[in-house]
Amino acid sequence: MLDIKKMRQDPDFYKKKLGTRGVKPEEIDEVLDLDKKRRDLLQKTEALKAQRNEASEKIGEAKKKGENADEAIAQTRKLGADIKELDKKVDANDEKLHDLLAGIPNIPHDDVPVSLTEEGATELRKVGTIRKFDFEPKHHWDIGTNLGILDFDRAHKVSGARFVYYLGLGAQLERAVYNFMLDEHMKDGYTEVLPPYIVNAASMYGTGQYPKFRDSVYRVNGEDMTLIPTAEVPLTNYLRGEVIPTEELPVYVTALSPCFRSEAGAAGRDTRGLIRMHQFNKVEMVKYTKAEDSWDELEKMTANGENILKKLNIPYHVITLTTGDMSFTAAMTHDIELWMPAQNKYREVSSCSNCTDFQARRMHTQYRDENGNLQYVHTLNGSGLAVGRTVAAILENYQNEDGSVTIPNVLVPYMHGVTKITKENAVPFRNK
CATH class of the missing domain: 3.30.930.10 (Bira Bifunctional Protein; Domain 2)
Structure with a gap:
């Protein structure tokens, strides 16, 4: 399997090299789009987790002071539900990304003769x-x-x-x-x-x-x-x-x-x-x-x-x-x-x-x-x-x-x- 980080850094290199093996540029684009979507989803998840942590702290502070914490509790539950939904989206995205990456061949060495058939060995x-x-x-x-x-x-x-x-x-x-x-x-x-x-x-x-x-x-x-x-x-x-x-x-x-x-x-x-x-x-x-x-x-x-x-x-x-x-x-x-x-x-x-x-x-x-x-x-x-x-x-x-x-x-x-x-x-x- 190829290194997605390297592919992200130099997509044109991967499109050129893998094109010699019959991989279409749009296949690389699809992988990179899913990779970006994954990082965006994870960023949203982390932001929601930070908000949930803040809400949890508010619940603790309210209880110490004997104040009503219902609003903070409701917010925590909603954030938890939102995080759960995002986690499902991350898992589905990861599965699709993994399947696409698993179907892409290795990068050929520069000395390998270029041909989409056996002719030219x-x-x-x-x-x-x-x-x-x-x-x-x-x-x-x-x-x-x-x-x-x-x-x-x-x-x-x-x-x-x-x-x-x-x-x-x-x-x-x-x-x-x-x-x-x-x-x-x-x-x-x-x-x-x-x-x-x-x-x-x-x-x-x-x-x-x-x-x-x-x-x-x-x-x-x-x-x-x-x-x-x-x-x-x-x-x-x-x-x-x-x-x-x-x-x-x-x-x-x-x-x-x-x-x-x-x-x-x-x-x-x-x-x-x-x-x-x-x-x-x-x-x-x-x-x-x-x-x-x-x-x-x-x-x-x-x-x-x-x-x-x-x-x-x-x-x-x-x-x-x-x-x-x-x-x-x-x-x-x-x-x-x-x-x-x-x-x-x-x-x-x-x-x-x-x-x-x-x-x-x-x-x-x-x-x-x-x-x-x-x-x-x-x-x-x-x-x-x-x-x-x-x-x-x-x-x-x-x-x-x-x-x-x-x-x-x-x-x-x-x-x-x-x-x-x-x-x-x-x-x-x-x-x-």
């Missing part, structure tokens, strides 16, 4: 050599289905579209990938966490999923409890409402979790394969930092994600998303996109974002600076990486003409020595 670097195949590379869903390690049809029977069964060495490959990721992140200083997979509405609000993206999640127990769309939610809310000791900053945490997304608005997009699922595994990275450190920490976090692909030897590039394409809470986002040979294009596998103090204000997560003053932390999050998409890239980049898939060297120990997935070893119960 800046490529920062391209890493790795794209493999030249001497045969037509297959899509990962065909590779996995032919090997028997991915079963979309039976998942559709059991759960519906955008679900999958991993079988045999396919399930083992998924496990190898996320265990490798977690081990690498721990080497980079992250503390591994096993978080809850169901969170309350306050947690969803804290990281910015609510109220804007309420229709993109799976809610349970009415509207209060939600299956997590990403481990960012429980990891970032872990210190919600707390003052973090300065000496503990920066805090690095990582977690593997299932992620549940209804994918509302994604109809017709990536209907096949592992790219856009209702349930998928992801290793998440989250940081809490001091304000002055957060931009350096964003670059480090991006490098942590890149490290996984470098060691897997999968080509990728890093782009900075446009103002209109980055997430609601982000001030800047670097996307890591890996190479998918069958699609002949890069596909996103990680978004690393600096949310500055936007989430911390919603969560009231702070620290004390060197002068002892309370400051909001900056929060960062990034996929390290989306596991299913990484598996898809392995299947496509490491496929062989005979339909087998070679295991990347760094994953062989996690695969208990298996170096290649073939039809003969893929799913043991089918090869008896």
